[in-house]
Amino acid sequence: MPTHAPPAPAAALRSVLAALRSPTAAIRGVRSRATAYGGLQPELPLPVHVLTGITGAGGPPSTKLTGWRFLLRGRDASVGTAEAMLTADGWAFSHFGEGPYVRSTETALRHADALPGPYQPRLLSVPELYMLTLWLHSDTAADPAGGTLLPTDLLMPLAPAPPGIAAHVPHRVAALLPLLTHRLVPPPLLQAPA
Structure with a gap:
């Protein structure tokens, strides 16, 4: 069943479009890719x-919305990303990106579309592990800014x-979070024999 992607805030999209038209975008190589990819x-x-x-011992982990990421598509392929972040003044362009997560995001979304049941796709970052996941939220009508992981x-x-963690394989939250926690909690110190 296909995923149900929510629309991005209009101001976030406008900030990305303005950055793509900006002459300073050439600094990051975006202008050359735009020319090369049409x-x-x-x-x-x-x-x-x-x-x-x-x-933390204060209950289940939580999430916080940090931005909206757009894949940047040329004629034949996605070649990068553009991200908008929420500021005190509203949505603003944050940065362009490239690298393995571009193609990996497309692959994960294709896998998600083949899964039974509807999901709302999101990205979930675990900075301590340098890990990015496609978060398939089971409440398709939820506010995409909401941050509650459901079982x-x-x-x-x-x-x-x-x-040790397979890419592009869906894991239930209850199965993956303990594994991530185990990786982040340092092992107890060994004590010298008495």
Whole structure:
């Protein structure tokens, strides 16, 4: 069943479009890619959340919306990303990106479309592990800015994933979070024999 992607805030899209037209975009190589690929169009916007409190004793981990990421598509392929972030004055362009997560995001979204059941796609970052996942939220009508991980949600790590965690394989939240917690909590110190 296809995923149900929510629309990005109009101001976030406008900030990305303005950055793509900006002469300073050439500094980051975007202008040359736009020429080489026939112009870049932002598509497949996904809300980006950061996972916090994963090792805390204060209850379940939470997420915080940090921005909206758009894939930048040329004639034949996605070649990068553009991200908008929420500021005190509203949505503003943040940065362009490229690298393995571009293609990995497309691959994960294709896998998600083949899964049974509807999901709302989001991105979930775990900065402590340098990990990015496709978060498949089971409440398709939820506000994309909301940050509650539900037991019925799936997390699909993007490549490159941390060692021992398979990329593009959906994991239930309840199965993956303990594994991530285990990786982030330092092992107890060994005591010298008495």
